[in-house]
Amino acid sequence: MSHEHDALRPSLRHGRQALSIPGPSVMPDSVLAAMHRPMPNIYEGELVELSMSVLEDLPKVAHTSGTPYITISNGHGAWEMALTNTLCRGDKVLVLESGRFAVVWGEMATQLGLDVEVLLAPDASTAVDVDAVADRLAADTAHEIRAILVVQVDTATSVRNDVEALRAAIDGAGHPALFMVDCIASMGCERYLMDEWGVDVTVAASQKGMMVPPGLGLVWANQRAHDARATADLVTGYWDWNQRNDPAEHYKRYSGTPPIPHLYGMREALDLLLGEGMDQVWARHEILAGAVHAAVQAWSVDDGLGFFIADPAERSFATTTIRTNSIDVDDLRLRAERDAGLVLGLGIGADDPRFRIGHMGHLNPPMLLGTLGTIEAVLTAMDAPMGGSGVAAAAAALAPHL
Numbered sequence: 568m569s570h571e572h573d574a575l576r577p578s579l580r581h582g583r584q585a586l587s588i589p590g591p592s593v594m595p596d597s598v599l600a601a602m603h604r605p606m607p608n609i610y611e612g613e614l615v616e617l618s619m620s621v622l623e624d625l626p627k628v629a630h631t632s633g634t635p636y637i638t639i640s641n642g643h644g645a646w647e648m649a650l651t652n653t654l655c656r657g658d659k660v661l662v663l664e665s666g667r668f669a670v671v672w673g674e675m676a677t678q679l680g681l682d683v684e685v686l687l688a689p690d691a692s693t694a695v696d697v698d699a700v701a702d703r704l705a706a707d708t709a710h711e712i713r714a715i716l717v718v719q720v721d722t723a724t725s726v727r728n729d730v731e732a733l734r735a736a737i738d739g740a741g742h743p744a745l746f747m748v749d750c751i752a753s754m755g756c757e758r759y760l761m762d763e764w765g766v767d768v769t770v771a772a773s774q775k776g777m778m779v780p781p782g783l784g785l786v787w788a789n790q791r792a793h794d795a796r797a798t799a800d801l802v803t804g805y806w807d808w809n810q811r812n813d814p815a816e817h818y819k820r821y822s823g824t825p826p827i828p829h830l831y832g833m834r835e836a837l838d839l840l841l842g843e844g845m846d847q848v849w850a851r852h853e854i855l856a857g858a859v860h861a862a863v864q865a866w867s868v869d870d871g872l873g874f875f876i877a878d879p880a881e882r883s884f885a886t887t888t889i890r891t892n893s894i895d896v897d898d899l900r901l902r903a904e905r906d907a908g909l910v911l912g913l914g915i916g917a918d919d920p921r922f923r924i925g926h927m928g929h930l931n932p933p934m935l936l937g938t939l940g941t942i943e944a945v946l947t948a949m950d951a952p953m954g955g956s957g958v959a960a961a962a963a964a965l966a967p968h969l
């Protein structure tokens with residue numbers, strides 16, 4: 568079939584566009600509706616109560632008794648808040664590479680004047696090597712490393728790191744560095760127990776598993792992180808934790824006017840998440856991810872599609888990166904979007920052809936099977952090599968849960 572758009576050929580894209588990229592995710596209609604409202608008084612009354620209720624509930628999502636902070640920014644702002652409130656110029660920071668995002672967080676740290684060392688991943692498609700972390704920390708007998716930065720899930724490769732095992736390695740080495748985890752891709756999708764796993768600072772953002780449009784950064788900080796705040800010299804006005812805690816005027820919690828529509832949206836999203844229950848939310852994502860993984864496994868063939876992450880235990884439940892090998896990935900994504908109204912995530916951070924399916928947030932089987940079925944139809948249209956039906960495999964993976 569022709570690549571060109573044929574005026575006589577009907578396009579099937581009309582209808583609700585399906586967004587299957589790893590953030591922003593599909594927003595629940597109730598979240599969008601909650602945001603669409605007139606502006607309230609920001610000094611007292613309903614908005615203040617709503618804001619305090621959001622701050623009270625955010626720790627439940629990360630399973631922590633630590634303090635939550637909301638920035639009016641994306642995840643990059645949350646990264647900056649985490650670093651500047653806890654560290655001093657010249658401090659040594661160890662970045663654990665796995666895919667792309669931890670390294671970019673490290674680049675920000677370098678710009679801030681921190682001394683960044685990147686512990687390189689053994690391979691682009693594997694999780695952080697916990698033993699290598701243990702060795703590096705054991706070698707740091709002077710405890711020069713002040714903070715360790717890692718992502719729970721890397722959104723470029725779809726690898727999931729074992730945060731609990733990393734904490735065990737830090738403890739095994741008796742190392743006092745602050746442990747900071749980027750959960751921007753994974754919060755609200757992957758099991759995450761901040762306190763139990765001994766994470767000192769967690770960062771996230773609104774637009775992925777948290778199901779609120781882009782615009783909020785989220786930071787959770789424990790007592791060790793707040794102790795570090797006392798000596799941190801990178802802190803600047805907007806990001807400063809101190810002025811946000813128990814201020815006389817409520818707006819100071821946001822260093823200015825609160826992000827009102829987003830707070831209403833977050834209230835609704837928290838009601839959805841906590842109403843479902845975090846254990847159920849995580850289990851749902853694991854099951855839905857299982858369907859995606861079953862589809863990719865079925866499609867897989869030497870010169871066609873295949874998993875980017877080789878080890879099944881290291882595959883994220885929030886997003887999946889798929890190698891396309893001989894299949895023209897640009898054509899695949901173009902046909903999906905132009906002809907069928909399905910937006911797939913483009914490959915980032917490498918030259919080898921790949922695409923990504925986001926399966927975070929507000930998601931159920933018809934949405935997911937629509938995505939997988941459309942991909943399969945496009946592969947068929949392209950005469951692409953295919954092992955078997957991914958849709959059949961995904962349906963079979965879901966069946967025990969229905």
Ligand SMILES: *Cc1c(COP(=O)(O)O)cnc(C)c1O
Pocket residue numbers: 590641642643644668718720721722749750751752753772
């Ligand atoms: C999306 C993402 C980021 C960047 O978040 P922004 O909101 O775009 O700043 C950082 N880290 C991870 C793991 C992500 O998935």
